[in-house]
Amino acid sequence: MVYRGKVVYETMVKNIGKELISKVVTPETGVHMSIYEKKGTLAKHVTHEKYPKGHGRRHTQRNSADLNRLVYAQMLIIAPNDDPPPADVTGPTDERLIRWFERSKSRLSRNATNRQVWIFKGAVGNLLDALWTLSEDEGVKIDLTDIVEHGDEIPEEDLISKIREDELREQDRPWGFSEDFSKIVVVLNDRQVFEVSLSRLAEAQRIIAEELGVNGFARTIRRTSSARLQGQRENRSI
Numbered sequence: 001m002v003y004r005g006k007v008v009y010e011t012m013v014k015n016i017g018k019e020l021i022s023k024v025v026t027p028e029t030g031v032h033m034s035i036y037e038k039k040g041t042l043a044k045h046v047t048h049e050k051y052p053k054g055h056g057r058r059h060t061q062r063n064s065a066d067l068n069r070l071v072y073a074q075m076l077i078i079a080p081n082d083d084p085p086p087a088d089v090t091g092p093t094d095e096r097l098i099r100w101f102e103r104s105k106s107r108l109s110r111n112a113t114n115r116q117v118w119i120f121k122g123a124v125g126n127l128l129d130a131l132w133t134l135s136e137d138e139g140v141k142i143d144l145t146d147i148v149e150h151g152d153e154i155p156e157e158d159l160i161s162k163i164r165e166d167e168l169r170e171q172d173r174p175w176g177f178s179e180d181f182s183k184i185v186v187v188l189n190d191r192q193v194f195e196v197s198l199s200r201l202a203e204a205q206r207i208i209a210e211e212l213g214v215n216g217f218a219r220t221i222r223r224t225s226s227a228r229l230q231g232q233r234e235n236r237s238i
Contacts (some may be wrong), residue, residue, distance in 0.1 A: 001142045001144055002142065002143045002144065002145070003143075003144045003145055003148065004142060004145055005145075007026050008144075009024075009026060009027075010024070010025040010026035011023065011024050011025060012024075012025050013029055013044075013113045014234070015064050016039065017087045018036055018159050019035070019127045020034070020035050021033070021034055022217070022227075026157075027225060029221050029223055029224045029225055030048065030049045030050050030224055031047060031048055031049060031217075031220055031221060032046070032047050032049070033047075033213070033214075033217045034047060035045050035212060036047075038064070041064045041065065042064060042067065042070070042212070043062070043063070043064045043065075044061070044062075044063065044064075044212060044213050045059045045060065045061055045062045046059070046060050046061040046213075046216070046217055046220055047059055048060065048224075049137065057115075060220075061213055061217070061220070062217050063213060065089070065133075065211040065212055066211055068073040068090060068091060069207055069211050070089075070207075070211055070232055071085075071089060071091070071092055071097070072085060072087055072089060072206060072207070073203075073205075073207040073208050073211075074204070075100075075101075075203040076200050076203060076204045077089070077196060077200060077201055077204045078108055078194075078196075079104065079200065080104055080107045080108070081197060081200075083100070083107070084200075085097060085100050086100060086128070107134075107216075108194065109188055109192045109193065109194045110192070110193060111145070111168040111191055111192060112168070112187070112191055112192065112193045113164075113165055113166065114166060115164065115165050115170065115178075116162045116163070116164065116165075116179045116181070117161055117162065117163060117164070117165055117176035117177060117178060117179065118160055118161070118176055118177040118178075118179065119159050119160070119161060119163060119168075119171065119173055119177075119206070120159065121158060121159060121160065121161060121196050122154065122158055122159055123143075123146045123147050123154075124147070124159060124160075124230055125173075127142055129173065132147075135183040136200050140165040156208070162179075163176070163207045163219075165185055165193055166171065168185070168193075169190060174186060174187045175187065178195070178229070181198070182197065182198055182199070183195045183196060183197055183198060184196040184198065196231075
C-alpha cells in the first residue's frame with residue numbers, strides 16, 4: 001500500500017520450493033509464517049527471525065492443518081445455497097462428498113440473464129480488479145492517495161454502476177456483485193456465470209484461517225510491531 005508515493009504497508013507471499021512463506025515487509029516485524037508439506041499433511045510454524053537457527057524460541061505455533069476441513073471449506077465456496085457439502089468428510093475420495101458433487105455439479109453454474117449486477121469503477125474498481133488478478137510474480141500495488149484525499153468528492157456514478165449479467169464480459173470485467181450485495185457473480189464464458197455467496201465465502205475464509213493459524217500469526221505481528229514501535233519511541237526520548 002502506497003500513500004503519497006511512500007510505502008506504508010507491504011506484505012509478501014513467496015513460494016521457495018517446498019515451503020510457502022508469508023511476511024509483513026513494511027513495517028518490518030521480524031517474523032514470518034511458513035506452510036509446508038509434512039508426512040502427507042500441511043504443517044506450519046511462525047519464525048522469529050531475531051533468534052538464530054537452533055534456538056528454542058525461533059519457531060513457535062507449530063501445528064498441522066486438518067486437510068478434510070480445508071477440502072470442506074473449498075467445497076463450501078462453490079456449493080448451491082440450499083445444498084452445502086457434508087461437513088465431516090474424511091478426504092476428497094469420501095463417498096458422501098463424491099455423491100454431493102455428482103448431485104450438485106449441474107447447479108454450480110447457470111446461464112447469464114438480464115439481472116442487474118453492481119460493478120465498481122475508478123480507483124476502487126481498479127483496486128478490486130488488481131486483487132482479482134493478483135499473481136505471485138507481479139503482486140499488486142494499492143495507491144491510497146486518491147481514495148484517502150478525494151474519496152468523499154467522487155460522485156456516486158463515477159464510483160459504482162449497474163449493468164446486466166450478460167454485459168459483464170463486454171465490460172472486460174469478469175465479475176460483479178448481485179443487486180443485494182449478497183453474492184459475487186463471476187463470468188465463466190460467454191453464456192455461463194457462477195455465483196459465490198459472500199456469507200459462505202466468509203465462513204470458508206474463517207475455516208481456512210483457523211486451520212492455517214493465520215489469526216495466531218496476526219497476533220504475533222501486532223505484538224512485535226507494538227514492541228518495535230515502543231522501542232523506537234524510547235530511543236528517540238534518550
